[in-house]
Structure formats: C-alpha cells, structure tokens
Amino acid sequence: MKIALYETLSGRSPIEDFISDLPKNDQARFADVFEGIEKYGLDCPRVQFRQLRGKLWEVKFNAPSGGFRIAYVVVQLETMVWLHTFKKKTQKTPANDLDIAEKRMKEVLGL
Secondary structure (H helix, E strand, O other): OEEEEOOOOOOOOHHHHHHHHHOEEEEEHHHHHHHHHHHHHOOOOEEEEEEEEEEEEEEEEEEEEEEEEEEEEEEOOEEEEEEEEOOOOOOOHHHHHHHHHHHHHHHHHOO
C-alpha cells in the first residue's frame, strides 16, 4: 500500500511537522508504522485499524512515550492518505481532532 501525507494548499505537511517535533524514539516508531503499512497494508503487525466515521479511519499504535493515532482515508485502490495525527490522551477521540481530520478528508476527496 502506498502512503501519502496530507499537505496544505501552501505545500506544508502538518503530519511531518507533528512527527519532527517528537522525541527520536517516537519518530522511529512512526517510521516503523509507515514502512510496515507500506509493506503489509492492513495486515501490518502491532498496529490496529478502526473506523471513525464513514470513510474516515484511524491507525492506532503505541510508541515509547504513549499511544498515537493517525486519521486516514483510502483513495484509489492502494493509496492511504494520512490526514491528521495526535497523541492519545483520553478514551474517546477528541472532537477537535476528529473535525480537523474530517475537514482534510473532504478536501482530499473533493467533497
């Protein structure tokens, strides 16, 4: 599976910005997840996939400093677009993070 990172109209990637601000060991875990999904697709070990709303899904995984979530949408057949990522602090996905992911999903899908 191919992974694309969401970019703003100005070409900035909020996903890359988020990851680059993390400690090196968490960055390494993100790299492992990225490579694992590209290699194994939805059968990637040590990560979970869960539907959030409609076409919006999330990747759930743990890193040295805690749990992380990546909201994504699948476009075309084998392309996953990472829309938004955040550190999991509560049981429920925060509404603000869900709103950001949905807005970006609509933009990516042209809705």
